[in-house]
Amino acid sequence: MGQLIGALAARLAQLVxxxxxxxxxxxxxMQALPGDKAVQLAVAxxxxxxxxxxxxxxSRDGGFDRPVAAQFADWAGQVLRLDLGHSLVSRRPVVDExxxxxxxxxxxxxxxxxxxxxxxxxxxxxAGLRPGGVVDGAVAVAAALFSAVPAFLLGLLLVMLFAIRxxxxxxxxxxxxxxxxxxxxxxxxxxxxxxxxxxxxxxxEAWGAFPVTFGRxxxxxxxxxxxxxxxxxxAIPVVMLTGLxxxxxxxxxxxxxxxxxxxxxxxxxxxxxxxRDIPTVQAAALLFGLLYGVVGLVLDAACAAIDPRRxxxxxxx
Amino acid sequence: xxxxxxxxxxxxxxxxxxxxGFAPDPLRQELMATLSPPSGDWLLxxxxxxxxVLARLAHATRVSAGLALLCVAIAWGGGTLLGxxxxxxxxxxxALVLRAADTLMALPGLLLTLIxxxxxxxxxxxxxxxxxxxxxxxxxxxxxxxxxxxxxxPFVQAGRLAGLPVPGLLLRDVLPLLLPQLATQAALSVAQxxxxxxxxxxxxxxxxxxxxxxxxxxxxxxxxxxxxxxTVLAPAALLVASVLGxxxxxxxxx
Numbered sequence: 032m033g034q035l036i037g038a039l040a041a042r043l044a045q046l047v048x049x050x051x052x053x054x055x056x057x058x059x060x061m062q063a064l065p066g067d068k069a070v071q072l073a074v075a076x077x078x079x080x081x082x083x084x085x086x087x088x089x090s091r092d093g094g095f096d097r098p099v100a101a102q103f104a105d106w107a108g109q110v111l112r113l114d115l116g117h118s119l120v121s122r123r124p125v126v127d128e129x130x131x132x133x134x135x136x137x138x139x140x141x142x143x144x145x146x147x148x149x150x151x152x153x154x155x156x157x158a159g160l161r162p163g164g165v166v167d168g169a170v171a172v173a174a175a176l177f178s179a180v181p182a183f184l185l186g187l188l189l190v191m192l193f194a195i196r197x198x199x200x201x202x203x204x205x206x207x208x209x210x211x212x213x214x215x216x217x218x219x220x221x222x223x224x225x226x227x228x229x230x231x232x233x234x235x236e237a238w239g240a241f242p243v244t245f246g247r248x249x250x251x252x253x254x255x256x257x258x259x260x261x262x263x264x265x266a267i268p269v270v271m272l273t274g275l276x277x278x279x280x281x282x283x284x285x286x287x288x289x290x291x292x293x294x295x296x297x298x299x300x301x302x303x304x305x306x307r308d309i310p311t312v313q314a315a316a317l318l319f320g321l322l323y324g325v326v327g328l329v330l331d332a333a334c335a336a337i338d339p340r341r342x343x344x345x346x347x348x
Numbered sequence: 349x350x351x352x353x354x355x356x357x358x359x360x361x362x363x364x365x366x367x368x369g370f371a372p373d374p375l376r377q378e379l380m381a382t383l384s385p386p387s388g389d390w391l392l393x394x395x396x397x398x399x400x401v402l403a404r405l406a407h408a409t410r411v412s413a414g415l416a417l418l419c420v421a422i423a424w425g426g427g428t429l430l431g432x433x434x435x436x437x438x439x440x441x442x443a444l445v446l447r448a449a450d451t452l453m454a455l456p457g458l459l460l461t462l463i464x465x466x467x468x469x470x471x472x473x474x475x476x477x478x479x480x481x482x483x484x485x486x487x488x489x490x491x492x493x494x495x496x497x498x499x500x501x502p503f504v505q506a507g508r509l510a511g512l513p514v515p516g517l518l519l520r521d522v523l524p525l526l527l528p529q530l531a532t533q534a535a536l537s538v539a540q541x542x543x544x545x546x547x548x549x550x551x552x553x554x555x556x557x558x559x560x561x562x563x564x565x566x567x568x569x570x571x572x573x574x575x576x577x578x579t580v581l582a583p584a585a586l587l588v589a590s591v592l593g594x595x596x597x598x599x600x601x602x
Contacts, residue, residue, distance in 0.1 A: 179592035181543045183550045195574045
């Protein structure tokens with residue numbers, strides 16, 4: 032038990048260090064930025080009509096006229112008080128912009144992970160139970176192909192087919208539930224492909240390993256032997272990949288949300304990057320980092336729950 | 349099946365190596381022939397400005413593949429060096445390299461690339477820096493793990509005891525043993541870099557127009573994909589074939 036708490040504390044410390052790295056990285060990169068930040072901000076706000084006083088106001092609002100260390104100290108202090116500042120473009124508190132967008136990203140991300148698991152795991156298991164069979168071959172080809180198609184391209188191809196050619200679904204925008212179908216499917220397919228590969232491999236290995244053979248030798252039916260001695264062993268890599276890919280799904284949203292015009296966190300990050308809206312970029316990156324870290328923690332806990340060996344050393348190097 | 353990876357990589361290799369020599373200027377606009385479908389005159393059709401898709405694709409292949417290789421060379425060159433030195437020295441240097449890799453790995457890859465590339469204001473340097481930094485931790489960890497096994501072997505220790513100069517020992521005796529596995533992993537990294545660069549190009553954070561690049565070509569053609577699907581499908585097919593070829597090549601080698 033003491034070991035478990037120690038390992039969890041180490042994991043939490045790592046999470047904090049990672050978040051600190053994100054903040055520092057964002058800040059350092061912002062400082063290294065070419066061009067006058069005040070001018071860019073003024074143009075982002077007012078377009079070409081931003082005059083001298085627009086630039087002066089932008090410089091004051093952004094604190095660009097103060098020393099670098101002071102700017103960083105300010106920001107770090109605010110983060111600790113959970114005050115993420117005001118967006119330099121819309122001038123609303125960043126936190127107010129984050130929450131509704133976080134909801135969009137989490138719902139769509141969660142649904143696409145769920146759909147990906149529902150498709151990928153059974154297909155992979157089916158392939159893995161009969162290695163070398165027809166299903167195995169078909170799953171291998173499909174998984175390799177879909178792993179090679181980037182999310183933005185898959186989304187585009189789905190739009191071409193279902194929105195333009197067939198006209199069944201809307202191409203972009205929000206509003207109705209139908210608008211969510213294509214983005215969720217895009218991410219789900221990208222997730223199901225590697226998941227099917229890993230599941231297949233895990234099932235082949237677990238079913239060929241000693242515990243299942245022993246179960247068969249002591250007289251269990253193949254199904255019972257597999258369920259009793261195979262599933263847990265096969266589940267570990269699958270759960271780990273699910274967690275890892277969940278992070279990739281959140282990331283993939285940066286691209287997918289832009290493509291489908293969904294008002295999520297990734298869309299916010301890309302927009303903020305383009306308009307150099309520093310507080311928003313930092314807040315969105317921080318939130319992404321936090322999500323990623325929390326998923327990592329949950330993942331470690333899930334692996335420990337499945338595999339008793341890991342409870343001794345929760346975080347193997 | 350053995351030739352499949354090469355078959356998939358062949359279009360990109362041919363286009364990238366030979367294409368720019370034969371194809372017309374990728375920036376020349378034939379405004380009388382915008383969005384022409386593929387035909388004898390335009391093998392892959394033209395885009396919205398009447399530019400030859402084939403010519404743009406040939407130049408884009410050079411840009412995309414060149415940048416991907418550059419990113420991988422930087423990430424794997426630097427990462428391997430750090431990893432081998434860490435394995436050789438052990439102690440705090442090794443701990444430092446591993447913790448640095450952990451921290452970089454804890455940051456989601458594309459997010460890291462987006463932030464670095466986006467904040468440096470787009471353009472090639474930022475793009476390469478972003479993609480390379482995202483790949484660095486994998487190179488560091490893998491070369492450290494592989495080198496740790498080799499460094500412990502008798503012939504390396506014999507060289508150390510004989511007082512051979514360390515850089516020569518590490519580069520001539522340790523590095524060659526790691527190369528096969530590192531090369532396999534680096535091939536996967538090239539595929540990853542191609543995808544990242546295309547995604548950034550698609551978001552408009554990568555290369556600045558009018559230089560053609562795969563992701564950007566696709567993004568530019570999105571508004572016209574209903575009436576001119578070839579403008580999207582040609583770069584898309586080349587991108588997918590190349591990535592798939594690289595992945596299969598790495599799998600066949602391992």
